[in-house]
Amino acid sequence: MISDKINRLYSELPATVRLVAVSKFHPFEAIEEAYHAGQRIFAESRPQELLAKVRRLEEIRAERGDSGYMADIEWHFIGHLQTNKLKMVLPYVSLVQSVDSLRLLEAINSWGAANGKVIPVLLEPHVAAEETKQGFSPEEIASVLSSASEYQNILFKGIMGMATFTDDESVIRSDFASLRAIFDSARSNHPALAQDFTELSIGMSDDYPLAIEYGSTMVRIGSMIFGQRG
Ligand SMILES: *Cc1c(COP(=O)(O)O)cnc(C)c1O
Secondary structure, three states, rough: OOOHHHHHHHHHOOOOOOOEEEEOOOOOHHHHHHHOOOOEEEEEEHHHHEEEEEEEEEEEEEOOOOOOOOOOOEEEEOOOHHHHHHHOOOOOEEEEEEEEEHHHHHHHHHHHHHHHHEEEEOEEOOOOOOOOOEEOHHHHHHHHHHHHOOOOOEEEEEEEOOOOOOOHHHHHHHHHHHHHHHHHHHHHHHHHOOOOOEEEEEEOOHHHHHHOOOOOEEEEEOOOHHOOOE
């Protein structure tokens, strides 16, 4: 049961670690069940799917005649975001965790300026030995944060990262250590940002206990809560 999984995670996670329930590929009913078990933050990785779920919730509110139903649900975006899809995502999310290029950051900033909004984001460095080319280098993160004041419509909230997909615990540890080091140096080199730059989003179903050892403030857990994705 989804509610059992949620309850068990809450009894296990330290109070300093927030649970983000990754609901991608699962139906809205699964989100509802998790919500009724006390979960509030949900993450999606595809713009179309996020939008469909946001609309489904609006429909349910209309059917129930209760505009406040699930009013305090929060959506995060955690997937690769193309700059032509911003309007499908940015109006609905409280955090974009997966800002993985300068081009995307600039596009989000422009969207924020055009829409009178400040968008909270995490920067995603590339540390895992994966085939993907997405993600900032540590040097790029440092350079973005040095020019943070140029991004008037961005709120820099921290770092999001993924470890290499492997069973080798030493590789996962080394990836989390690298992400932690990037997070720590960002905070110490940019004290003006440090008050907001507080999130280290690391840890998924298979590796979240390790991520917590490395200082995770936010774990993103999907399959452990909702089961395998179709
Ligand atoms: C799918 C996904 C997760 C959740 O993965 P699980 O192994 O199902 O917990 C976390 N983070 C990102 C970026 C994802 O795409």
